[in-house]
Amino acid sequence: MNQQTAMDLTSQHPAHVLDALTFPLQGSRLIEASAGTGKTWTIAALYLRLVLGHGGDAAFSRPLMPPDILVMTFTRAATRELSERIRSRLAGAARVLRGLQEPDAHDPYLIALQQSYLPGPAREQAAWRLAMAAEGMDDAAVQTIDAWCQRMLREHAFDSGALFDETLHTDERTLQAQAARDYWRQQVYPLDAAAVEAVLNVWSGVDALVQDMARLSDEPLPNDAHAGTLAQRITQGVAEQAHALAHLRQGWVERANAMQQWLDAQVAPKVCHWDRRKLAGRYYTEWLQKLAAWAQSDSVELLDMGDAAEHRLSPAGLMEARKDGAGDIQLPLHFQAVVELMQALRALPPLAVALRLHAAAHVQQRVSELKLQSRTFGFHDLLVRLDAALHGPNGDALRARILSQYPVAMVDEFQDTSPLQYRIFERLYRPQDNDPATALLLIGDPKQSIYAFRGADIHSYLSARRATRGRHSMLDTNHRSTQALVDAVNYWFAQAEARSPNGAFGFRTDPGDADEETQTEANPLPFVPVRARGRTEAFVAGGNSVPAMTLVHALQPASAPAQRARFAALCAEQIVGWLNDPQAGFAAHDGQFTRLRPSDIAVLVRSGTQAQVMQRALQRRGLASVYLSDKDSVLKSREARDLLWWLQAVAQPLDARRLRTAMATATLGLPVVELERLAHDDSALETRSQQLRALQTVWRTMGVLPMLRQTLHQFGLPARWLREPGGERRLTNWLHLAELLQSASSTLEGEQALVRWLAAQLQQSQAAADEHIVRLESDADLVQIVTVHKSKGLEYPVVCLPFAGSVPQSKRQKHNPVVVLSGADGVRTTHLTVSDEQWE
DSSP: OOHHHHHHHHHHSOOEEOOTTTOOOSEEEEEEEOTTSOHHHHHHHHHHHHHHTOSGGGSOSSOOOGGGEEEEESOHHHHHHHHHHHHHHHHHHHHHHTTSSOOOTTOHHHHHHHHTSOTTHHHHHHHHHHHHHHHGGGGOEEEEHHHHHHHHHHHTHHHHTOOTTOEEOSOOHHHHHHHHHHHIIIIITTOOHHHHHHHHHHOSSHHHHHHHHHHTTTSOOOTTTTOSOHHHHHHHHHHHHHHHHHHHHTTHHHHHHHHHHHHHHHHOSSSOSBOTTTSOHHHHHHHHHHHHHHHHOOOOOOOOOOHHHHHHTSHHHHHHTBOTTOOOOOOOHHHHHHHHHHHHHHHSOOHHHHHHHHHHHHHHHHHHHHHHHHTEEOHHHHHHHHHHHHTSTTHHHHHHHHHHHOSEEEESSGGGOOHHHHHHHHHHHOTTTOOTTSEEEEEEOGGGOOOGGGTOOHHHHHHHHHHTTTOEEEEOEESSSOHHHHHHHHHHHHHHHHHSTTTTTTOOOOGGGOBTTTTBOSOSSOOOOOEEOOOSEEEEETTEEOOSOOOOOOOSOOOHHHHHHHHHHHHHHHHHHHHHOTTOEEEETTSOEEEOOGGGEEEEESSHHHHHHHHHHHHHTTOOEEEEOTTOOGGGSHHHHHHHHHHHHHHSTTOHHHHHHHHTSTTTOOOHHHHHHHHHOHHHHHHHHHHHHHHHHHHHHHOHHHHHHHHHHHHTHHHHHHTSTTHHHHHHHHHHHHHHHHHHHTTSOSHHHHHHHHHHHHHOOSOOOGGGOOOOGGGGGSEEEEEHHHHTTOOOSEEEOTTTTOOOOOOOOOSSOOEEEEOTTOOEEEESSOOHHHHO
């Protein structure tokens, strides 16, 4: 990207470049921190100033200590890293001010900070405050938003109305499923046959209801969704639909006959001006007969002639069937009426919407009742309760107490904030007021807003941007990547910003739409290029520098699986070529050379399917890899599925079917000859049955962990696995699963209860809990296959994107759709019928 283009873009979108030494620490401010621009370093630097009260007019009104400064971020791992970085910065600065070490020559911030305190009491006092803050970081308020909400509800229980003895329930799906089944029993069982048929048109059974309600568990619903019983909703809905259809049916028998006569007359002559292949009598006659039959019926079913019939019986469809040069023709108004009829039918509120809303409201209420009975709550409840408390009768008192406790808040990864979370910050710190008595620092990057599936909403960021207008800053220098790579990325985004009418991120509007009074910007998310500090090393291979970005195109069309296999093979060949090249590595300016290692390479994927294809391509070339994802749980492994079959067989050793199934699992890997003998030889089956009975005895007397270790020994699994690729992972998975089962068995009664527990765990599809994630030391030495979401915030020297062009298109769900849209004000609305415009 040429320098002039970068300057032009920057001048179009002026932004204040943040100086950590002079940045104002009062009021509300928005800091945009692109990838690699030193966001964590900046947070630690501002934290240090808050502790010192440094900055003159730009300082906070008084020095603070760690318990006074609220720092919130997205994940628990991020809170641990951020806390340690802040502690290290505080301790290092204290040593510098005490003269125990010299500041790094490449750290102008710390040098300037040292110079701002004269030797003597002032510097000693500053060093003491920093050292005390470093020692007090165990009490620091560095938390996830959910954890902080839970803490506020407990510490301010009287003002928030929270109960003292409730327990956080991290997985609410069991409660949701129970509530949905309760609804089915209470509302569906009493229905008559016709009403049950209407229900089954919406949900095929109770399991379908459970799945549908899981999608609607936390979504906003109309206030009247709960009214009446399901039977009343069905009766009312059928009556309203019948009345509307009766009105729409009027006159369509006559119109269908008139259309039939007109079309017959048009195509009857031997020489006519219509393409009889497009306007065939056997087709349009069948369509019009359906139309007439529907118009004569009393059914509440909607008219469904098919997409082809709708199109051909419309004026546009008819004119397509007109031969070239035939000239214009005056079409009867009946054909335009067909278009209007179908639009009117689609506009009718489906009965399914009313039933789903009714079910969702009752299920949500039932989940609340179950939580109250069991004295539990979920993560979403934390946000809802604190928001309700802040807007309740004691809201002002609660707000005052929280602000006295945390006068300053820094929200990291702000682009991942949900509307509900932002409403809490807005209520507490009122960013539009810019009150100097408090400070709200929002740090994020809208380009990295990729967690919409977890509730993150870019409109929350836009709302905060409007509230802090005129108080925006940015970190403008990338410290992570090479100059060439930053230039390449700048160029790509600059092209999108310049060429797309809606800008690089799709939010730019006509400049005339900007409005100072409403704080509306013509482009609320502009692209602003960043500079690069650069790196001292360069990636080289074959004696030459490797370009910062290389594109590989596939010009031959192919199916998605074929393209995946093709690009995975190309990527694997490139990686193997690099690793086999003794000249591939990183050359520093001083002449030092570090050879490329497998762990230097990351392959980014979007899904488990892509990861499997990539791993197979690498395995075929003798190269091991490790797959890291947001759902990287040992419960998702093949060993976990096979272990369920094994536990079922050991729990019932006389069940021949379960025994044969367990012995046939890939984890045991018995020879085919052995499996065939078990199918036909009773003596062989009896021998294995005795083996299982002995293992059952070990399970009952000593526990499931010794039994599973005995299984490993008796079948010689460790030695066999470790001779195979990925064997270390398989053995570790087995042992980790054994420990999880042993822990769970302490609260369960009997073998069958443990089997049911494992089956339930395997059915769950949520992201892995920390205790379910297994990392091997050898994983760090392998090629890293990482999902895009998991890679966020991580750093790899070489990155490959073999499936960059295969962006998955969201599939429009035809049966029971759920779409949640956010308006410009950030208010979310749930749509159970979705128009083409809403889908777009």
